[in-house]
Amino acid sequence: xxxxxxxxxxxxxxxxxxxxxxxxxxxxxxxxxxxxxxxxxxxxxxxxxxxxxxxxxxxxxxxxxxxxxxxxxxxxxxxxxxxxxxxxxxxxxxxxxxxxxxxxxxxxxxxxxxxxxxxxxxxxxxxxxxxxxxxxxxxxxxxxxxxxxxxxxxxxxxxxxxxxxxxxxxxxxxxxxxxxxxxxxxxxxxxxxxxxxxxxxxxxxxxxxxxxxxxxxxxxxxxxxxxxxxxxxxxxxxxxxxxxxxxxxxxxxxxxxxxxxxxxxxxxxxxxxxxxxxxxxxxxxxxxxxxxxxxxxxxxxxxxxxxxxxxxxxxxxxxxxxxxxxxxxxxxxxxxxxxxxxxxxxxxxxxxxxxxxxxxxxxxxxxxxxxxxxxxxxxxxxxxxxxxxxxxxxxxxxxxx
Amino acid sequence: xxxxxxxxxxxxxxxxxxxxxxxxxxxxxxxxxxxxxxxxxxxxxxxxxxxxxxxxxxxxxxxxxxxxxxxxxxxxxxxxxxxxxxxxxxxxxxxxxxxxxxxxxxxxxxxxxxxxxxxxxxxxxxxxxxxxxxxxxxxxxxxxxxxxxxxxxxxxxxxxxxxxxxxxxxxxxxxxxxxxxxxxxxxxxxxxxxxxxxxxxxxxxxxxxxxxxxxxxxxxxxxxxxxxxxxxxxxxxxxxxxxxxxxxxxxxxxxxxxxxxxxxxxxxxxxxxxxxxxxxxxxxxxxxxxxxxxxxxxxxxxxxxxxxxxxxxxxxxxxxxxxxxxxxxxxxxxxxxxxxxxxxxxxxxxxxxxxxxxxxxxxxxxxxxxxxxxxxxxxxxxxxxxxxxxxxxxxxxxx
Numbered sequence: 001x002x003x004x005x006x007x008x009x010x011x012x013x014x015x016x017x018x019x020x021x022x023x024x025x026x027x028x029x030x031x032x033x034x035x036x037x038x039x040x041x042x043x044x045x046x047x048x049x050x051x052x053x054x055x056x057x058x059x060x061x062x063x064x065x066x067x068x069x070x071x072x073x074x075x076x077x078x079x080x081x082x083x084x085x086x087x088x089x090x091x092x093x094x095x096x097x098x099x100x101x102x103x104x105x106x107x108x109x110x111x112x113x114x115x116x117x118x119x120x121x122x123x124x125x126x127x128x129x130x131x132x133x134x135x136x137x138x139x140x141x142x143x144x145x146x147x148x149x150x151x152x153x154x155x156x157x158x159x160x161x162x163x164x165x166x167x168x169x170x171x172x173x174x175x176x177x178x179x180x181x182x183x184x185x186x187x188x189x190x191x192x193x194x195x196x197x198x199x200x201x202x203x204x205x206x207x208x209x210x211x212x213x214x215x216x217x218x219x220x221x222x223x224x225x226x227x228x229x230x231x232x233x234x235x236x237x238x239x240x241x242x243x244x245x246x247x248x249x250x251x252x253x254x255x256x257x258x259x260x261x262x263x264x265x266x267x268x269x270x271x272x273x274x275x276x277x278x279x280x281x282x283x284x285x286x287x288x289x290x291x292x293x294x295x296x297x298x299x300x301x302x303x304x305x306x307x308x309x310x311x312x313x314x315x316x317x318x319x320x321x322x323x324x325x326x327x328x329x330x331x332x333x334x335x336x337x338x339x340x341x342x343x344x345x346x347x348x349x350x351x352x353x354x355x356x357x358x359x360x361x362x363x364x365x366x367x368x369x370x371x372x373x374x375x376x377x378x379x380x381x382x383x384x385x386x387x388x389x390x391x392x393x394x395x396x397x398x399x400x401x
Numbered sequence: 402x403x404x405x406x407x408x409x410x411x412x413x414x415x416x417x418x419x420x421x422x423x424x425x426x427x428x429x430x431x432x433x434x435x436x437x438x439x440x441x442x443x444x445x446x447x448x449x450x451x452x453x454x455x456x457x458x459x460x461x462x463x464x465x466x467x468x469x470x471x472x473x474x475x476x477x478x479x480x481x482x483x484x485x486x487x488x489x490x491x492x493x494x495x496x497x498x499x500x501x502x503x504x505x506x507x508x509x510x511x512x513x514x515x516x517x518x519x520x521x522x523x524x525x526x527x528x529x530x531x532x533x534x535x536x537x538x539x540x541x542x543x544x545x546x547x548x549x550x551x552x553x554x555x556x557x558x559x560x561x562x563x564x565x566x567x568x569x570x571x572x573x574x575x576x577x578x579x580x581x582x583x584x585x586x587x588x589x590x591x592x593x594x595x596x597x598x599x600x601x602x603x604x605x606x607x608x609x610x611x612x613x614x615x616x617x618x619x620x621x622x623x624x625x626x627x628x629x630x631x632x633x634x635x636x637x638x639x640x641x642x643x644x645x646x647x648x649x650x651x652x653x654x655x656x657x658x659x660x661x662x663x664x665x666x667x668x669x670x671x672x673x674x675x676x677x678x679x680x681x682x683x684x685x686x687x688x689x690x691x692x693x694x695x696x697x698x699x700x701x702x703x704x705x706x707x708x709x710x711x712x713x714x715x716x717x718x719x720x721x722x723x724x725x726x727x728x729x730x731x732x733x734x735x736x737x738x739x740x741x742x743x744x745x746x747x748x749x750x751x752x753x754x755x756x757x758x759x760x761x762x763x764x765x766x767x768x769x770x771x772x773x774x775x776x777x778x779x780x781x782x783x784x785x786x787x788x789x790x791x792x793x794x795x796x797x798x799x800x
C-alpha cells in the first residue's frame with residue numbers, strides 16, 4: 001500500500017461511522033478554536049495598549065523628581081522631593097541636541113466655574129510643546145501660545161468634556177472662566193481624542209506652566225515630558241538629561257528618567273505572558289480531545305478485528321497497520337483543527353464587529369501552535385490503539401467470527 | 402426494574418469495558434480538575450489581595466483632597482487650591498465615634514548618616530500612625546505625641562533603611578540628615594514587607610508638619626480616620642462629610658471607606674475567578690462530547706441486548722434510564738476523580754510554591770461536580786433516547 005492508498009483507506013473507515021467521526025471532529029474543533037480565540041483576545045489587548053502608548057507620543061521620555069534606590073521598586077510617581085524640578089531645568093534640556101520637545105508639567109485640581117456652573121477639574125500647566133509630544137488636535141481655537149515659559153498669562157485651553165460640562169452647546173472661545181480665584185480667557189478647545197494611559201485629556205483645563213505654579217503656589221514641577229529627536233537617540237537623550245540635571249542640582253543625581261520603551265516593554269511582557277497562560281489553559285481541552293480520540297480508536301480497533309486479521313493474513317507488515325491507524329487519528333486531528341480554525345475566525349470576526357476599537361487578531365504563532373498541538377495530540381493518543389491493532393494475531397482475529 | 406437494578410446493570414456494563422470507561426472518565430476528570438485548580442488559584446489570589454488590604458485594620462476611612470472626577474488619580478494629590486490641613490485633622494479627631502486620625506504626606510528624599518546616603522520614601526505622619534496602621538516598632542518607640550505644629554525633629558526608620566544606613570550598629574539616638582535637616586532616630590519599625598508594590602520597610606517616618614515644610618506643601622495628601630468598631634462605615638463617612646463641608650464650604654475632598662474599596666476589589670476578583678473557571682470549563686465541554694461519542698458507540702454495539710431487554714418486557718423509559726444512568730455514573734465518577742486531583746494539585750502548589758496562594762472554594766467545587774453530572778445527563782440523552790426508540794424486533798435481528 002502506498003501513501004495515497006493509506007489515506008484513502010483511513011478516510012473510508014471514518015466515513016463508515018459518520019456520527020462518531022463528527023463528534024470527534026467537534027471535540028478537536030472546540031479545543032483548537034478556543035486556543036485561537038483566546039490568544040487572539042490576548043493579542044488584541046496587547047495591541048490596544050501599545051496603540052494607546054503610541055498615541056501618548058513617540059520617542060517619549062518622562063523625567064520625575066526624586067529617585068528610589070530600591071531596584072525594581074516603583075519610581076516616586078506621586079511623591080514630592082525636597083529639590084524641585086523647575087522650569088529652568090526643563091529649559092536647559094531644550095538646549096541639548098538629542099531632544100526635540102520639552103514640556104514641563106505641573107498638575108493640580110481646582111474648581112473651575114463659568115456663570116454659576118462649577119466643576120472640580122484637573123489643571124494641567126504646561127508649554128506649547130506638549131501639543132506636539134502628545135499629538136493633540138484642536139476642535140476650536142488654538143493651543144497655548146509660544147513664548148517665555150516662565151511668564152504667567154491668564155489664558156486656558158479646555159478639554160472636550162470640561163467644555164461640555166461648563167458651556168454645554170454654547171461657544172467657549174473668548175469667554176472668561178474662573179479657576180480658583182483667577183480669571184482666564186478661553187483660547188481653545190481640545191478635540192474629542194480624549195483618554196489615554198495616565199490622564200484623561202478630555203477632562204482637563206490646560207494653562208501655561210508658570211500660571212499653574214502661581215495658582216498652586218508651588219514652584220516644583222510634577223514631571224517633564226520629553227521627545228527625543230529619533231528612536232536611536234533615546235538612550236543618548238536619557239544620559240544627557242541625567243548629566244544636565246545633575247550639573248544643575250549641585251552634582252546630585254536626584255531624578256528618575258523613564259523611557260516609554262521601557263514601560264512598553266514591561267506591558268509587552270505582561271501581555272505575552274497572559275496570552276500564553278490563557279492559551280495554555282485552553283490547550284488542556286486539546287488533551288481531553290486527544291483522550292477521546294484514543295478511546296474511539298481503541299473501540300475501532302476492537303470492532304475491526306476481522307478486517308485487521310484479513311489485512312495481516314494477506315501479508316501486510318505490522319508497520320503498515322500502525323501507519324493505517326495513525327493516519328486515521330492524524331486525519332481526525334487535522335480536520336478537527338481546520339474546523340476549529342474556521343470556528344475561531346468566525347468568532348473573531350463577530351468579536352471584531354462588536355468591539356470595533358479593539359484590534360482583535362489571532363497571532364500567527366497561535367494558529368501554528370494550535371494546529372501543531374492538535375496534530376501532536378492526535379498522533380500521541382493514536383499510538384496505543386495503532387500498536388494494539390498491529391499486535392493482533394491474524395488467526396485469532398479472523399477465527400473470532 | 403428498580404433503580405438498584407439499573408445501577409447494577411450500568412455499572413457492570415461499564416466494568417466490562419474497563420479501558421473505555423477509564424478513558425471517558427479521564428476526559429471528564431481532566432476537565433473538572435482544570436476547573437477546580439484554576440478556581441483554587443483564582444480564589445487564592447482573591448484572599449491574598451484582600452489580606453494585603455486589610456492588614457492596616459478594617460475600621461479605616463481615607464480622606465484625600467480634591468474630588469476624583471473620573472476613575473484615576475485626582476490631580477489634587479499633587480496640588481490643590483483647597484488644601485486639607487492639620488487643623489482639619491484635629492477637628493475630625495473630635496468627631497463622635499472617631500478613635501484616632503493620621504495625617505499623611507509621602508515624598509522622596511535622601512537620608513544621610515555619616516558618609517552613607519540612601520534615597521528613600523519619606524512619610525510624614527501623625528504620632529498615631531503606628532496604632533492605626535497596625536505597624537509596630539522593633540526597637541525604641543514611635544513618634545511622640547508632640548504638638549502637631551511644633552513637632553520635634555524625630556525620625557523612625559523602616560527596617561531596611563536602618564539596615565542600610567547603620568548596618569549592625571544600633572541606630573537609636575543617632576542623628577541622620579533628611580533634606581538638609583538633622584533628625585534624631587528614636588525607633589526602628591518591624592519588618593512589614595510590601596504593600597501593593599510599596600515597600601514599607603524602605604521608608605522613614607517623620608512628623609507631618611516637618612514633612613510639610615521639607616516638601617514645601619500646605620496640603621496633606623491624606624487623612625486616615627480610625628473609628629470605633631461596630632459603627633457603620635456609611636454613617637461615619639456621612640459625619641466626616643458634613644464636618645468637612647462645614648469647614649471648607651463645599652465638597653472638595655474624596656472620602657474612601659475601606660468597605661467600598663474592598664467591595665469593588667472583591668467583585669473584580671470574583672469576575673477574575675469566574676473567568677478563569679469558565680476557561681477551564683471549555684475542557685469540560687470537550688469531555689462532554691467524549692461522553693456522547695462513547696455512549697453513541699455503546700448503543701450501537703448493544704443493539705441486540707436492547708432488543709432482548711425490550712422482548713422480555715422492559716419499556717422505553719427503563720431503557721432510557723439504563724443508558725442515562727451509565728452516562729451519569731461515568732460523568733459523576735470522572736468528576737469526583739477530577740475534584741480530588743484538582744484539589745490535590747492545588748494543595749501541592751500552595752505547599753511548594755508559597756508565592757502562589759491557592760484556596761479551593763468547595764462551593765465552586767460542588768458546582769463543578771454538579772456540572773459534570775449535568776453534562777453526563779445531557780450527553781446521555783441523545784444516545785439513550787436513540788436506544789429507547791429502537792424497534793425490539795429490528796434490534797434483535799441485528800446480529
